[in-house]
Each structure stands twice: as structure tokens, then as C-alpha cells.
Amino acid sequence: MPDEQPARLDEVDDKAKNIITVVSKLADDNLTLLRSVSTGLAIVGIVILGRSVKLITKFNAASEIPARFIERNVSLRGRVFRFTDEGLEVEHIPIHIPVLSPLLVKCQTGAPLHVRLAGVELTAEGREWLRRQLKPAETVWLKLIRQEGDTLDCLVSRGRGSLFSTYLNEEVLRQGLARSAPILGLDHHSREYWRLHRRLLKAELHAERKGRGLWRESSLWERVSVALQESFVGRSLKSLLSLTSRTKDQ
Structure with missing residues (x-):
């Protein structure tokens, strides 16, 4: 056993x-x-x-962007397509994931997004300045603020749009080529609204102090010339010159 x-x-x-x-x-x-x-x-x-x-979705219209993207002020990357009287048109560049993106993004081409600079009223000189600053096909970041029809109000920057980056919205105000305006789409009582609005006002104040663009003071000669043109003597002189010119033609 x-x-x-x-x-x-x-x-x-x-x-x-x-x-x-x-x-x-x-x-x-x-x-x-x-x-x-x-x-x-x-x-x-x-x-x-x-x-x-919708991380890898290409947006071809403002209406295609989810409402939560606008509410959370998501930043989208895009490529400058062309400039308009209101701002610019940007071709959206979705996030690229190797192998997967070509399979999921059916169409690589599409219509550009219509973009306005939020909190800014551009002048004609401001639109020209914007054209000089951005080159066609240059990459920009759009921080979404509001959607109005087919147009997006955005904070536009060359960088990701972090706290330390400078928005073109600020720069055009700093040059005195635009006026600040309420940032529609943000809660006026929110901290984000006042933080951004303060930055835009500060840029506009800088242009005013430096006398740039809209805030440029006329020289003494320019002020005298305007005063003469508006005065009785100026109008009389202008009429005399006009009469002399007609007499010579006869």
C-alpha cells in the first residue's frame, strides 16, 4: 500500500x-x-x-458642425481658401488618423466655410490688411463662437488658439483697422466673454493711444485745409476757380 x-x-x-x-x-x-x-x-x-x-469628419458648411462644438468653443483647423468682404473662406482640415481616415472620409474636397472675425467690425483697410497677413492655403485655427446661417463667427489664429496665442481679431484692432464689437454667441455674464472682450478692448485702446488707423490724428495742415474748404472763403474760392475754368474753355 x-x-x-x-x-x-x-x-x-x-x-x-x-x-x-x-x-x-x-x-x-x-x-x-x-x-x-x-x-x-x-x-x-x-x-x-x-x-x-465627428473627429475625422470634414465640414463643408456651417450647418454640418454639431451644436455642441459651438457651445464648447471647439477649435477647428483649416486652410485659407479666399477672402471675402465679411472675412475669409476656410477649407476645414479634419483630424487625420493613418489608415482609417482615407476609409471614413468619403470626399476630400468640398465647399469652404464662411468665417467672420468675432467681436470685430472690419474696415476696407482692415480687409486689405487681412489679405496681406494670410497667404492662400495657409493653415489657421478657428475657435468657434457662433453660427449664423452659413457663416461662422470665430477667433482666428495661426496657432492652436491657446491662452498665449494672438488672434488676428486682436491684431487688426491693434493696427486701428477695425472697431471692437460685442462678441455675439457668448453669454455676456460669463468669464470667457469678459476675458476675450477685455483682450479686444485692450488692443483697440492700444491703437487709439498710438494714433493708428482710425485713430490717426490729422496734421495741422490737413485740419486747416478742411476748415478752409468748409468756410465761406473756401467755397467762394472754389466757385471762382470753377468759373475761371469754364471761361477758358469757351
């Missing part, structure tokens, strides 16, 4: 080793399959996530 018990224990150990060997072999043989399944599930998850939050 004592000899039979060790024999049975050895037999149990052998069976356990055989089971472990078989399981290990199955795991090794199917490791590639398991990895493929895991990769496939990960890709499906990324696709579902990308579609649900």
Missing part, C-alpha cells in the same frame, strides 16, 4: 503537466488569431468613437 500512493501521485502530476502543455500549445498556436481579434476590436472602437464625436 505505501508503494501504491506515491505511484498515484506521480500519475496525477504527469496528467497535470500534460494538461498545462496542451493549454500552452493551444495558446501559442492561436496567439496570432487572438492578436488579430484584439486589433480588429480596437479598430472598430476607434471607428465608432470617431464617427460619434
Whole structure:
């Protein structure tokens, strides 16, 4: 009897080793399959996530942008397409994910987005300044503020639009080529509104102090010339010159 018990224990150990060997072999043989399944599930998850939050969607119109993007003031990347009387047109550049983006983005071309500079009333000189600052096909960032029909009111910058970046909205005011305006689309009682509005007012005040653009003071000669033109003597002189000119023509 004592000899039979060790024999049975050895037999149990052998069976356990055989089971472990078989399981290990199955795991090794199917490791590639398991990895493929895991990769496939990960890709499906990324696709579902990308579609649900529209990270890789190309927007060809303001109406296509989700309302939550506007509410959260999301920043979109785009490429300058052309300039308009109201601002500029920008071709949206969606987030690119290798391999997946070509499969999910059906059309790489489309209509550009109509963009206005939020909180700014551009002058004709301001529009010309904007054309000189931005080159066609240059990359810009649009911080979404408001959607009005097919137009987006945005804070436009060359950088990502962080706290330390300068918006073109500020720069055109700093040059005295625009006037500040209420930032429509933001809650006027919110901290974000007053933070941005303060930055725009500060830029406009800088132009006024420096006498730039709209705030440029006329020289003494210019003021005298305007006063003479509006005075009785000026009008009389102008009439005399006009009469002399007609007499010579006759």
C-alpha cells in the first residue's frame, strides 16, 4: 500500500503537466488569431468613437458642425481658401488618423466655410490688411463662437488658439483697422466673454493711444485745409476757380 500512493501521485502530476502543455500549445498556436481579434476590436472602437464625436469628419458648411462644438468653443483647423468682404473662406482640415481616415472620409474636397472675425467690425483697410497677413492655403485655427446661417463667427489664429496665442481679431484692432464689437454667441455674464472682450478692448485702446488707423490724428495742415474748404472763403474760392475754368474753355 505505501508503494501504491506515491505511484498515484506521480500519475496525477504527469496528467497535470500534460494538461498545462496542451493549454500552452493551444495558446501559442492561436496567439496570432487572438492578436488579430484584439486589433480588429480596437479598430472598430476607434471607428465608432470617431464617427460619434465627428473627429475625422470634414465640414463643408456651417450647418454640418454639431451644436455642441459651438457651445464648447471647439477649435477647428483649416486652410485659407479666399477672402471675402465679411472675412475669409476656410477649407476645414479634419483630424487625420493613418489608415482609417482615407476609409471614413468619403470626399476630400468640398465647399469652404464662411468665417467672420468675432467681436470685430472690419474696415476696407482692415480687409486689405487681412489679405496681406494670410497667404492662400495657409493653415489657421478657428475657435468657434457662433453660427449664423452659413457663416461662422470665430477667433482666428495661426496657432492652436491657446491662452498665449494672438488672434488676428486682436491684431487688426491693434493696427486701428477695425472697431471692437460685442462678441455675439457668448453669454455676456460669463468669464470667457469678459476675458476675450477685455483682450479686444485692450488692443483697440492700444491703437487709439498710438494714433493708428482710425485713430490717426490729422496734421495741422490737413485740419486747416478742411476748415478752409468748409468756410465761406473756401467755397467762394472754389466757385471762382470753377468759373475761371469754364471761361477758358469757351
